[in-house]
Amino acid sequence: MLRDTAFLRLWAGTVASGLATWALPFVLGLAVLDGSLTAAGLGLVLAVRTAGFLAAVPVAGVLADRYSRRRVVGWAGAASALASPAIALGLDGSVAVMAAAAAVVGVGQGACRPAFQALTREVVDEPRRQQANAAMTLAVRVTTLLGPGLTALLATVTGTVPLLVGTGLLWLAAAALPPRGAAAPTAPPRRDPFHTEFLDGLREARRHPWFLAGLGALTAVIATGYSATGVLLPEASREHYGTEAVLAAALTGYTAGALAGALLMARWRPRAQGWAALAGLACYGFAPLSLLAPAHPAVVVAAYVVAGVGVELFNVPWFTAAQREVDPSRLARVSSLDFLLSYGLAPVGLALIAPAADALGAPTVLGVCALVCFLAPAAAALAPGARHFSRRPPAQGGRE
Template sequence: MSSPFAAPPGSPVRRRRPSWAGRNYTLLTSAAVVTNLGSHGATIAAAFAVLEAGGSGGDVGLVAAARTLPLVLFLLIGGAIADRLPRHRVMVAANTLNCVSQAGFAVLVLAGDPQLWQMMLLTALCGTGTAFFNPAAEGMLLSTVSGEHANRAFALFRMAMNGAGIGGAALGGAMIAVMGPGWVLAVDAAAFAIAGALRAFLDVSHVNDRAPGGGLLADLREGWVEVRTRPWLWSIVLQFSVVVAVVGAADAVYGPLVARDHLGGPAPWGLALAFFGVGTIAGAFLMMAWKPRRLLLVGTLCVFPLALPSAGLAVPLPVWGLCVVMFVSGAAIEVFGVNWMTTMHQEIPEEKFSRVSAYDWFGSVSMLPLATTLAGPAESAFGRSTALWGSAALVVLVTALVLLVPDVRRMTRAPHTKTTTPTFPTPTPSTPTPSSPTPSSPTNSSPAGV
C-alpha cells in the first residue's frame, strides 16, 4: 500500500527532511519545541514570582511540590487512558488545561499581591495536565518509530526539544529581570495554546481502533506486569525516583536562592540552565551517530555527572564554572535519555507504551514533592551547602547500586530495533520521549525516559 504522503508517480521528489521523518513526527517535534520555549522560562518565573511576593525558600518548595504532587496522583490513570483513547486527543486536552492554568497564574502575578495558596492551586492544575500529557506524548512518539533509524530519530527529537530549552531558559531569565515573572508565565500559556493546536492536526485517519480492555484496573495491572518482570526497568525507575527528587529540589529551590544571593539574580541562573540545554544538544548530536552496543550500561554511567550541578551550587561556583558543570551534566543525561528511549522502544510492546511510560514517570517523580517540600526545612536544619552536597552524594550512591543489576550491564542493542506497527502513519519506512520525558531530564523533573 502506498503512503498517503507519497509524491505522484514521475514527479520530482524534494527532500526537506529525512525520509523517516513523517508529518506526524514533524508536528510532534514542532509542538515540543514550542512548549519547551515557554516552559523553561516559566519554571524560573514561578520561583521568582514566589520570591517577589515575599515568599521564602520553603514557599518556593511548596509551589514546586504543588506541581509535582498531581503527577504522582494521576500519572497511572493518565497512562491507562492514553492506551485506551486516541493519544493525540489526550495530549490536546492536557495542553488546554496547561494553557488555562498558566494564563491564570500570569494574571494573578501581573495583578499584584498573589497569595501562596493561589499560586499552589494554579500550579497544581498545570501539574494535573502534565500527568495526563506525559504518558500519551511518550507513547505517541515511541509508536511512530520503527527500524534502524530509531536511535537517530529519538536523538533528533530530543535535540530539537532541548535546543528550544536553551532559548527558553536564557530568554526567560532575561525577561524576568526586565519585565517580571508574570509576562514569562503569559508566554508559557500562549506556547501551550500553539502546541495544542499543532497536535490537533496529527493525521489519525489510518489509526486502528484499540481492542476493548478489561477495565482501568486491569489495564494498570498489565502495565505493572511489564514493569516488575523487567529488572532493568524497575531498578532504573527506582534510581530515578531518588535522582529526580534531589536534582529537582536543588534546581527548583536552591538554584534560584543561590542565584539571588551569590550570582546576581535570575539572569545568571537562566544562563546556567541554558548551558545545560546546550549540553543536551551536544549529547543528542553525539547520539545521532553513536550507537553503543550496551545501551543501559553506557546510559547509567552517564547519570553520574548529574551530581555536578548540586556540587557546583554547594561551593558555590562562579557563573562560568556553574555553566561548565551544567553543560557536562546536560550532555551526559542526553546520552542516557536516547539509550533509554531506544531500550524502551526495543523491549516494550507498542500497545503498552503509555502504561509503562506512566509507571516510569510515576516512579521517577514519586519522591519529588517530598523533596521540594523538605528542601527549605533541610536548608534551615543543615545549611544550604550541606544539603546540596548530600544531594550530590545520593546521585552517586543510587547510580552505583544500579550497576549491580546484571540486566543493566548486559542489555544489548538488537541488530535492528524492532519494527512496530505505527499508531500514526509516516511516509516510507516508518520511524520518528520524557522523559522525558518529553524529554527532557531530571533537571526538569522528568522521568528516566524523557
C-alpha cells in the first residue's frame, strides 16, 4: 500500500480532513480558556457545525453517486477551506459570523464523508481494501493520540487564530490531494428528483439485511454507551477517585486500544468476519460497566482499552464490507445513511444521558447502557448475512 501513489494521495487527503474535523473544537476550546470566546459561544458554533454536517450528508450521498466522487470531495474541501479563516475572523468580534462559517465547515465535512467512502472503492482494489481502511483509521487514531499535546504546544507559540487558519489549510489539502477514481460514475442522460434518488439508496440498503442490522447496533451503541461514558466518565473520575487523572488515562487507553485494533485488522481476516466485528462492537459495553461502582483505576483503563480495540475490530470490516457488497452506483448514498444515523443520533444520546442520570441515578443508566451495548450487536448477529457481512455464501467470494 505504501508504494501505491494513488492510495497515498487518498490516505493523505482523508487524514487531512479528519485532522481538520478533530482540531476545530479543540482549538475553539483553547479560545475559551484564553477568554476570546465564551462557553456559550463555543456551544453555539459547534452545534451549528453539527447541523451543517447532518444537513449535508444525505445531499452529498446523492451528489457523490451522480457525479465524480473526486469532484465532490474537491468542492466540499474547498468550501471548508474558505470558511475556516472566517471562523478566526469572527473570534474577537461576532459569534454570528463564526456560527455561519462553522455551518459551511460542517457542510463540507458532511459532504466529504460519503464521497471518501465511495472513492476508496474506486482507488483501491478489493484484496487490499481492508488494509487500506485499517491504514486510514490508524492515522486518525495517531492524530487523536498526539494531536492535543501538539496543538496545545503550538497555541502557546502562535495563538488560536493561526491554528484556525491552519485548519483551513488542512481542508485545502483534503480538497487537492485525493486522486481521480478509476471507475468514477458516468452521469446518465436523465436525473430523477433528489428524493427519489435518496430513496433508491435506502432501497439498496434494504437489500443487505446485515447492513441494516449492523447499523442499528452501531447506532444503539453510540447513542447509549458512547454517550454515557462521554457524559458520566468525568463525573465518575472526580467522585470515585478524586482526580481527573483517571479520565485522561481512560481516554488515552481507548485511543491506544483503537490503534492496536487497527493494526490487527490490517492483517487479520477472521473466518466469520461479521460476527467477529459485531463481537468487537459489543466490547464497548465494558466501558460503562467499569463505571458502575468504584474499582481500581486499572480496571477502568483496561475496559477502555478493550473498548478501543473492539471499535476498530468493527469499523474496518464494516467499511470494507460496504465497499464490497453495495452496488457501486449507490455506495455514497448507503454510506450517507450510515453516517446520518450513527452520528446524527449521538447528540440525542448526549443530551438525554445527564437528565436520565439525575432522575434514575448514574449506576442505573450505566447498567442499561452496558446492557444495550452487549445485546444490540448480539441481535444484529442473527440477521441474514451477518456472519460474513455478505448476502453471498463464502464459497462465492462473500468474504475476503
